[in-house]
Amino acid sequence: MDSPFSMKSPTRSDQELMRKSASPRELSQNLAWNRREFLRTAAGVTLGASISPAGSVFRAPAFPKDKKVVVITFGGGARDQETFAPEGQENIPHLMRELIPQASFFTQVVNKGILGHYVATASLATGVYETFNNFAATPPESPTVFEYFRKDLKRPASDAWVVAPSNGFNRIGESSHRLYGPGLGARVILPKHLLTAATSGEKDYEHLLRDNYETPLYAPELSGNNFEMKQLAELLQLSMGEFKNHALTLSSPDELSIYIARQLMRQVAPSLLWITLHDIDIAHAGAYSLYVDGIRRTDRLCAEIWKTIESEPEYAGKTSLFILPDFGRDSDEDSGGNGFQHHRTGDALSRTTWMMALGPGIRQNVVYDRAMQSTDLVPTIGAKMGFSPILCQGQPIQEIL
Amino acid sequence: MLPSELKPEHFSNYPPLARKLVTDNIAVLRVLPLSVLPSMLREAIEYDYKFPAERKALEREIANLQGLTTEQRKGWLGDLAQIQLSAALEKFDWVNLPGQFVEQMSAHLWATHQQDAYRRAAMDYGNKLQAATAAASPAIPRVGVSVIGQGVAVSAAPLFRKLRTHGVYYTRVIPENGLEQVLDFASARAKVHAEPYAHWYIDGGQASVYDPALMSVSYQALQPARAALSAKMQKEIETPGMGPENLRTVMARLRPADLKLDKIADPVLARFQMKLLTEGSGTQIFSTTFAQWAARETWRRAQPLTVVVRFAPRQRQRPMNELLYGKKEIVELDPEGSLVDGDMGAYYNWINQQRLPGAEQSAFVAWFEGHNEAVAIGPGVPRGTVSNTPADLKQILSWAVS
Numbered sequence: 001m002d003s004p005f006s007m008k009s010p011t012r013s014d015q016e017l018m019r020k021s022a023s024p025r026e027l028s029q030n031l032a033w034n035r036r037e038f039l040r041t042a043a044g045v046t047l048g049a050s051i052s053p054a055g056s057v058f059r060a061p062a063f064p065k066d067k068k069v070v071v072i073t074f075g076g077g078a079r080d081q082e083t084f085a086p087e088g089q090e091n092i093p094h095l096m097r098e099l100i101p102q103a104s105f106f107t108q109v110v111n112k113g114i115l116g117h118y119v120a121t122a123s124l125a126t127g128v129y130e131t132f133n134n135f136a137a138t139p140p141e142s143p144t145v146f147e148y149f150r151k152d153l154k155r156p157a158s159d160a161w162v163v164a165p166s167n168g169f170n171r172i173g174e175s176s177h178r179l180y181g182p183g184l185g186a187r188v189i190l191p192k193h194l195l196t197a198a199t200s201g202e203k204d205y206e207h208l209l210r211d212n213y214e215t216p217l218y219a220p221e222l223s224g225n226n227f228e229m230k231q232l233a234e235l236l237q238l239s240m241g242e243f244k245n246h247a248l249t250l251s252s253p254d255e256l257s258i259y260i261a262r263q264l265m266r267q268v269a270p271s272l273l274w275i276t277l278h279d280i281d282i283a284h285a286g287a288y289s290l291y292v293d294g295i296r297r298t299d300r301l302c303a304e305i306w307k308t309i310e311s312e313p314e315y316a317g318k319t320s321l322f323i324l325p326d327f328g329r330d331s332d333e334d335s336g337g338n339g340f341q342h343h344r345t346g347d348a349l350s351r352t353t354w355m356m357a358l359g360p361g362i363r364q365n366v367v368y369d370r371a372m373q374s375t376d377l378v379p380t381i382g383a384k385m386g387f388s389p390i391l392c393q394g395q396p397i398q399e400i401l
Numbered sequence: 402m403l404p405s406e407l408k409p410e411h412f413s414n415y416p417p418l419a420r421k422l423v424t425d426n427i428a429v430l431r432v433l434p435l436s437v438l439p440s441m442l443r444e445a446i447e448y449d450y451k452f453p454a455e456r457k458a459l460e461r462e463i464a465n466l467q468g469l470t471t472e473q474r475k476g477w478l479g480d481l482a483q484i485q486l487s488a489a490l491e492k493f494d495w496v497n498l499p500g501q502f503v504e505q506m507s508a509h510l511w512a513t514h515q516q517d518a519y520r521r522a523a524m525d526y527g528n529k530l531q532a533a534t535a536a537a538s539p540a541i542p543r544v545g546v547s548v549i550g551q552g553v554a555v556s557a558a559p560l561f562r563k564l565r566t567h568g569v570y571y572t573r574v575i576p577e578n579g580l581e582q583v584l585d586f587a588s589a590r591a592k593v594h595a596e597p598y599a600h601w602y603i604d605g606g607q608a609s610v611y612d613p614a615l616m617s618v619s620y621q622a623l624q625p626a627r628a629a630l631s632a633k634m635q636k637e638i639e640t641p642g643m644g645p646e647n648l649r650t651v652m653a654r655l656r657p658a659d660l661k662l663d664k665i666a667d668p669v670l671a672r673f674q675m676k677l678l679t680e681g682s683g684t685q686i687f688s689t690t691f692a693q694w695a696a697r698e699t700w701r702r703a704q705p706l707t708v709v710v711r712f713a714p715r716q717r718q719r720p721m722n723e724l725l726y727g728k729k730e731i732v733e734l735d736p737e738g739s740l741v742d743g744d745m746g747a748y749y750n751w752i753n754q755q756r757l758p759g760a761e762q763s764a765f766v767a768w769f770e771g772h773n774e775a776v777a778i779g780p781g782v783p784r785g786t787v788s789n790t791p792a793d794l795k796q797i798l799s800w801a802v803s
Contacts (some may be wrong), residue, residue, distance in 0.1 A: 288746070
């Protein structure tokens with residue numbers, strides 16, 4: 001990580017931004033305000049703080065009993081200027097035109113934890129800012145949303161799944177907590193692992209690169225609760241030949257993840273499904289066009305999942321979808337970073353992100369800009385599904401309950 | 402060990418000039434907090450291989466700290482002294498491995514939720530230091546030139562959107578001999594204002610013919626070093642127990658000879674090129690990333706007067722079917738994607754140039770190679786305007802710096 005001691009003097013735009021925003025909190029508020037204005041002008045959304053109780057805002061039908069939740073982490077983090085700012089909206093047409101009009105959108109989701117993808121995604125899944133080594137194959141220390149869900153609601157293992165992008169995420173399904181932990185977590189699918197098995201493990205530099213963009217030259221060894229390949233293929237009714245052939249038509253690891261997630265939704269229909277996308281994190285390799293391509297692909301894949309939710313009988317009308325990044329990326333103005341490439345500075349831009357929620361009982365086409373935290377997701381899912389994440393740090397998001 | 406326990410012999414492994422620097426100033430190093438000193442030693446241990454501007458900056462910082470009273474020092478460093486470090490960090494060999502210490506301290510700050518406090522305190526210190534020890538303005542205004550889009554025949558993508566508001570957008574550039582004109586311009590500056598490491602030509606592909614008065618770095622020339630690094634990394638990755646931190650430590654310990662860079666006569670330049678590959682993320686893989694990062698590091702470290710950066714097509718990101726069926730012998734290029742990379746890279750080049758003293762007087766030109774589009778920023782040209790007047794690069798450069 002770059003030391004702030006190597007920083008040079010701020011540019012004029014640095015200084016203007018600093019003057020406008022004296023503290024990180026003010027800077028986060030400014031970011032949220034801008035995000036809200038972008039949405040208001042581009043998508044015509046209503047401001048949640050000033051909504052009238054009836055008329056202007058459509059509330060989707062009430063949440064049924066056999067509730068399901070799908071979470072998509074908007075892979076690798078993207079900045080407003082490539083997404084919600086006017087110049088970035090061309091990269092997210094599906095979010096802007098299809099999903100936001102049906103969603104409650106939160107403009108100020110602050111991540112106060114460690115900005116590494118595995119540990120931050122684990123923090124999202126536990127509702128606690130985890131502090132373990134981002135690059136170690138260790139389970140979260142606090143119980144995950146999957147454990148709360150399964151234990152409280154007495155759900156079988158087949159009802160909670162994670163589709164994760166890299167070997168490093170293979171322990172995210174269940175924690176090491178003594179009251180929860182082994183046997184209570186989610187099943188974790190690593191599609192690339194599955195593909196490697198299907199193709200006898202073709203291994204080259206590029207494959208390593210795609211495993212983990214934060215450390216492109218390193219892929220952790222697999223261990224822990226990754227579901228047996230053969231069992232998994234049978235469960236998903238995947239022929240390895242078909243799988244391999246279909247993979248030839250895909251252009252990225254996230255497309256592979258979404259393919260597997262849709263198979264899972266059709267064949268197993270879990271009530272709690274967590275999909276972590278990661279293509280955007282190609283940004284770490286420094287090629288801006290690939291980073292933007294990743295955003296456009298992620299935008300399209302999010303819409304595809306929503307379409308699957310709406311079209312699959314097991315999901316239609318009873319599923320809440322949450323889409324949120326684990327965190328953002330560094331600003332161009334922070335001399336401690338290198339713009340879009342990394343998320344190392346810990347500046348407000350890299351910490352302040354957003355979330356959208358869609359589904360039954362959730363107000364549509366509304367934007368809320370109050371500050372909330374990444375850790376609020378788990379208690380919100382708990383409140384939606386009827387379990388109690390008693391050890392999490394966050395608070396349920398009342399606006400969508 | 403704590404800074405107060407430092408003795409001159411602790412620095413016996415430092416290169417000669419670095420050893421002299423720290424032992425001559427050991428009294429002030431002893432009073433610095435442990436959250437500060439290793440960051441400074443990380444710079445000092447490289448003193449022998451640093452550019453003149455970096456050496457002067459380090460000397461100014463040490464001199465400034467020496468000039469502070471005890472009370473003033475508390476004002477400057479008090480918040481940083483409040484950062485709580487672990488016993489393990491205190492025991493770490495931060496004298497000989499300051500870079501690794503800073504990495505471990507960073508992980509500790511994140512894990513203990515002190516990163517924000519540290520960041521605020523460090524920025525406060527940096528701002529005070531900047532105000533107290535700012536380098537003088539350069540002898541002549543700095544000029545940066547970014548040449549992007551090599552190999553792109555036609556592009557409908559709007560270019561230079563982020564730069565246009567700061568200068569003139571030229572729509573009828575005469576492209577003939579454009580690169581030669583840019584390099585001639587840099588060469589002329591190098592001859593008139595000859596200073597060590599002051600005038601650079603960075604090429605993301607194969608360097609064009611250039612005047613030896615320019616310092617030059619090119620992606621193509623570093624191919625043997627890149628191959629050596631890749632092989633070394635693959636070998637390390639396959640070592641049992643190897644993780645990212647260990648890998649980073651291995652990379653930090655590499656020497657130019659390990660990457661076949663010891664044939665470069667100038668040890669400062671050899672070390673600089675090695676670090677572009679070992680410290681830059683993606684510089685080993687994508688030529689556009691290399692060009693942008695090399696320019697950033699050149700501006701940041703050498704603080705030169707002239708930097709010409711030419712972006713070349715990078716290799717195409719390979720889709721999954723190619724990965725499935727193994728390596729392709731022929732590397733396919735992605736000129737269109739590289740144009741987008743170069744467009745953003747040009748913007749970053751300008752930002753990094755603007756971070757240096759004398760920014761108000763500096764000039765910057767970005768040109769779509771072989772085409773009619775360019776943007777020029779500088780005291781001699783108005784902001785946010787469009788020029789449809791035919792002009793070649795020589796004219797545009799002369800207007801920008803006038």
